[in-house]
Amino acid sequence: MKYFLTASTRHLEPILRKNKAEIEQISCSRFSDNELSFQLKERMKGQSVTILASVLPNPNSLFELLAIAHLLRTNRVKNLTLIIPYLGYARQDRPTRAGEGATGIMVAELLKNLRADNLFVLEPHSPAIQRALGKNAVALNAAPLFAEYFKDKQIDMVVAPDKGAWKRAEWLVKLLPGAEAGWIEKNRPRPNQAVAKKLHGRARGKNILLFDDMIDTGGTIIKAAELLKENGAKAIYVAAAHGIFSDAAVKKLAKAPVEEIVVTNSLPQTEHPRIRVLNFLPLIKPKRKPAAWS
Numbered sequence: 001m002k003y004f005l006t007a008s009t010r011h012l013e014p015i016l017r018k019n020k021a022e023i024e025q026i027s028c029s030r031f032s033d034n035e036l037s038f039q040l041k042e043r044m045k046g047q048s049v050t051i052l053a054s055v056l057p058n059p060n061s062l063f064e065l066l067a068i069a070h071l072l073r074t075n076r077v078k079n080l081t082l083i084i085p086y087l088g089y090a091r092q093d094r095p096t097r098a099g100e101g102a103t104g105i106m107v108a109e110l111l112k113n114l115r116a117d118n119l120f121v122l123e124p125h126s127p128a129i130q131r132a133l134g135k136n137a138v139a140l141n142a143a144p145l146f147a148e149y150f151k152d153k154q155i156d157m158v159v160a161p162d163k164g165a166w167k168r169a170e171w172l173v174k175l176l177p178g179a180e181a182g183w184i185e186k187n188r189p190r191p192n193q194a195v196a197k198k199l200h201g202r203a204r205g206k207n208i209l210l211f212d213d214m215i216d217t218g219g220t221i222i223k224a225a226e227l228l229k230e231n232g233a234k235a236i237y238v239a240a241a242h243g244i245f246s247d248a249a250v251k252k253l254a255k256a257p258v259e260e261i262v263v264t265n266s267l268p269q270t271e272h273p274r275i276r277v278l279n280f281l282p283l284i285k286p287k288r289k290p291a292a293w294s
């Protein structure tokens, strides 16, 4: 399989190469007014190709993805697969205040309109985003990765740090025999500020796995872990598909009552003694070719 990466997924290149994937190059130049121009280095007509590209907060990442997909279509590839490790803007899936829109829905619809033959998105945040991505899109559920990692840690309870994460916690519980599910009522008095109000479930003496789709500023997880400790939790672990870690989140999380934080490599991560990074690529099961990931 031939792969096209964008700047957002360069960190995955060594894993792909280890798995004998062919990484294709695109030449990118600029006109004098700074407009970008993309060109394939090799003929791709009739080939099956995969674009591995995230949508990051910087919209350049989305533009690069759209331009490469269009370039490949124009050059008549036969089969186009699109893998989106991290779909930024997905949290903006509905207006939350008067006058707001839903930029995440716009981004998802743009991806749907590329009409890729296969579209895989790792943990696309919400059912609304999943619907906007279209029926052809496969939402990759990271729960099996975390279940495998935590299977020997005697997890008694999987806790969703807010109501939106409840379905995910229920999923993970099914894969961790002996564990039950709990959830926390969360408030956001203002953007990026989280308050963990109430725990639904009994944490006393238990090993807890806090499970969310992403960690951004860390506020949600820190407040949830503090509440669980107040409720007598024994050990608290954290798992989330996407480790964004904005606003010095790693420093703040280091002081939180958590043993370990496990994320995937959907985004590049720097090494940290308490952060473990799992490879999400084995979750992708191509329809046409057998998986070649290790």
Ligand code: R5P
Binding pocket: 091, 162, 164, 165, 192, 194, 212, 213, 214, 215, 216, 217, 218, 219, 220, 221
């Ligand atoms: C919210 O809907 C998400 O699922 C996460 O809970 C949230 O984005 C985490 O953000 P932070 O780490 O900034 O609290």
